[in-house]
Amino acid sequence: MVQSASNQEVAIVGAGPGGLAAAMLLAARGCKVRVFERHTTPGGRTSSLEADGFRWDLGPTFFLYPRILSEIFAECGRDLMTETPMTRLDPQYRLVFGEGPQQRPGVLDATPNIERMEAEIARLSPSDAGAFRRFLVENRNKLAAFTPILESPFYKLTDLLRPEVLRSAHLVRPWRSLYREVGRYFNDPRLQLAFTFQGKYLGMSPFQCPSLFSILAFLEYEHGVFHPTGGCGQVSRRMAEIVTEMGGEVRLGEPIEQLRFAGRRVTGVQTARGEYPVDSLVINADFAQTMTELTPNHLRKRWTDEKLAKKRYSCSTFMMYLGLDGELPGLAHHTIYLAPDYKKNLTDIERGNPLDDDCSVYVQAATQTDASLAPPGCSSLYVLVPTPNLGVSRGKIDWATETPRMRRIVFDQLKELGVENAEARLRTERIVTPDDWLAQHHIYRGATFNLAHSLDQMLYWRPHNRFEDLEGVYLVGGGTHPGSGLPTIYSSARIACDTLMEDLGIASAA
Ligand SMILES: Cc1cc2nc3c(=O)[nH]c(=O)nc-3n(C[C@H](O)[C@H](O)[C@H](O)COP(=O)(O)OP(=O)(O)OC[C@H]3O[C@@H](n4cnc5c(N)ncnc54)[C@H](O)[C@@H]3O)c2cc1C
Structure with missing residues (x-):
């Protein structure tokens, strides 16, 4: 059992949000951290594109639920809103409904101001206005019940029997889709879409997405939709700088080309510039693609190429x-x-x-x-x-x-x-x-939101943050537990880092 983190070499494959959050936490906990990133800018899907004086976010533009990243920054002695100032948007977005066989036209400016939102809803469907507060109250309870689940690991089937999971089981309603769930509150089909289109954040149809994800719309109204100044990519850039300020290395434009193993245990990483020995490896690069590109198929049991090919993707x-x-x-x-x-x-x-x-x-x-x-x-x-x-x-x-x-x-x-x-x-x-x-x-498969979030590909059934097929390997990012979307990705980093420290026998340092 190792007592000190300072002699632990941890390599991280990818400077996406999951990899950067993991690097910050591991550096704060005393490990020697080296992040390898294929591209010359950090952030992965959460980076920026620049041309001719314009800058755009490549992927994420909705920064939701800053609580988890705020806590990670706090552990590193930083304040998120000072390091990356953000504006809470009001209206948070405009929905425009197309006119056609199934839909009536209309526009809805979604606002977190409850009275104004009720008035917006009433404009489209007067009888639905009262349902908004009921939706908020019930989903507040639902989020509270699911928070411990989305912030802790699932390594064994029996983890599904933990008290907090059993307590929330009645809220999962596995037989009901997100669309039908929201139909319990709103009658107008446009409002049903206004509170379910968020399934698309996971790359899923609300008609297939589990009812549990009504918490996504709730998160927006209760906790805000933020625009970080400079875009979401700015959050990634600042995180990469902080890793360096904390003594870690972020090696941009240096893809990992091969992983070295002794049996199933990872021992090093190989890039065009050299070979680096590692004690532990955190993989942030797209889970399914990295498995097929970097880890030999014969070393994997649960996540072989053949099994990956049969999964459903966003x-x-x-x-x-x-x-x-x-x-x-x-x-x-x-x-x-x-x-x-x-x-x-x-x-x-x-x-x-x-x-x-x-x-x-x-x-x-x-x-x-x-x-x-x-x-x-x-x-x-x-x-x-x-x-x-x-x-x-x-x-x-x-x-x-x-x-x-x-x-x-x-x-x-x-x-x-x-x-x-x-x-x-x-x-x-x-x-x-x-x-x-x-x-x-x-x-x-260009599936931008990773493995689909059907119940059979979540929790215990999603790739674990301690990767069971290999030794010394931890997984973070949208393709792992708890799932795609920035708050859950940052959560995956914290879960993986807690486990890694625990495996090193230095849980108390965290
Ligand atoms: C178009 C789009 C819109 C989205 N919108 C939102 C949104 O509004 N809000 C939200 O919360 N989420 C959104 N998401 C989902 C999610 O938050 C982002 O995709 C997020 O960036 C995924 O983070 P990640 O940690 O999984 O890693 P990624 O962002 O995928 O980063 C992985 C990194 O690994 C690197 N890498 C890969 N292979 C190697 C290698 N061999 N060696 C070194 N580096 C390697 C990649 O270059 C990449 O930088 C969106 C996603 C997309 C694509």
């Missing part, structure tokens, strides 16, 4: 990052447009079909809040279209030919949302397709 995304001349009067910071036939849109995504022209899109106009993201007099736009992942769309969508069509659809949808002449005002443009998520970001 959707992917088609992304456009635009720098425009001029301002965007009237556009909200976040706008979510829900397709008129939302159910068909989701079915197409699940089955791998090309999307209809009038598909759902999410648009972020971050310069409405944060002028630092574009040159003076200009605006930045981020557009995300949920799409099938490369597994389900194999043989049905070829992104080389689909990309020009999707680009056209995005400009049409922007026009519908009030962004006039976007194409004519373009100063710069970047596109990321599902193919790029795989080829450039090494994300299995």
